[in-house]
Amino acid sequence: MPSQNASGASVGVRTDAKPPQRERGRARVAALLDAAGMEFAEKGYEAATMTAIAARAGAAIGSLYQFFPTKDALAQALLETYVAALIADFERLREAAPSLDTAALAHRLARALLAFRSAHPAFAPLIETHGGSLPSATAVRERLRDELAAVLRAKAPWMKAAQAHVRAAVIQQLMKAAVAMQADASLPHRTAIIDELERVMRLYLDDTLGGAEAGSGASAIAKTRNRS
Template sequence: MEYMSMSSQNASDPVDAVDSIDPGATARAKAPQRERGRARVAALLEAAGQVFAEKGYDAATMTAIAARAGSSIGSLYQFFPTKDEVAQALLQRYLDALMEQMHALRAEAAALEAHGIAGFAARLTRTLIRFRDAYPAFAMLAESYGSVPGSGSIRGRLRAEIGAVLLALAPAQSAERAEARAAVVQHLMKSAVAINGDTAFANREAAVVELERLVEHCLHDWIDSQPA
């Protein structure tokens, strides 16, 4: 399993990750069984995302998360005995949302006409930009954890989904070649995120558009080169 608790990472990574309840407490996080409980968990995770994004993982506390959610600290501990478990659950929620977006792109790709490649390339290129804007704590948690228990590597999951999108565009291509091309597209998407976040570069929107054109060319080549 690739998952590693933040508290066990090397010195260059965040440390002292676990903000736990009393040492004698051994209960694990409880999955809510009723709608009211699920709504409470959703509110707690929303608050956690805000606190993590504003303060960073180390400075965020369970007390601050509960206060932001307008909940008691006991209610937070009922569902998430440690800050580490809050982060895991939040990251899983983010990953689920990202995979949902990728599934939608795959469905669109399966029905895409050649004249629609340009617009599709633009949407694909900006997927991570828009996702990070919507979920500002995602990048910090993803970089710190790298994987989610039971879900595997976040980077690997995204690459696999991009590969599925590529195969929807060109079903005759091999899975092996799709994986290689997906890695290229994935890094172009990450480059778009990096450029978009470079506030010292005034012309970053134009640079992202150039990346969209590269992705468009990559997709056209991918479709045109598939076996007859």
């Protein structure tokens, strides 16, 4: 199912892909999508070809075109599955959030995109592709902010929607920073750097969630400011 942005509109567009009707067809489509993911991850969207994807899947090119008449349609279907999986990850985090302390929540948030991109290496080259029928990176970022805001409000039900979205944007940037740091081969001690970023995330959550665990209403960041 196509994911949706903040306004409720579909993040993607109609792909014209033929939906499989039987289990065998669904298995074939899954194999084709897996092959496409590997091809896009290795070569990027522009350089990948339908012929190479079919060969990687061990399928006839006609079989690929039967389900996905264009490369755009194939990439769109693959990206839709990625976005759905990413949203599902954050929905599970939203359900768990009330029982997590800020340290555990910070740990999961700081590493969420790192883990997802590692598990789905074609996600980045597809999300950065412009033109065609692919969802824009902007639309996906908006949906992710919605999900982050929902996580915050699950943890702190008193938080107003506007506040949650502002704070979700800050958290999103910290998550993106973790991705950028991990990808920067020039940085020594990247693991330690990401650990430090997680600490920043925890301090921010302590502040933005009102120090709920301490029960005092004062956050670690606020105390640091007062001492200075």
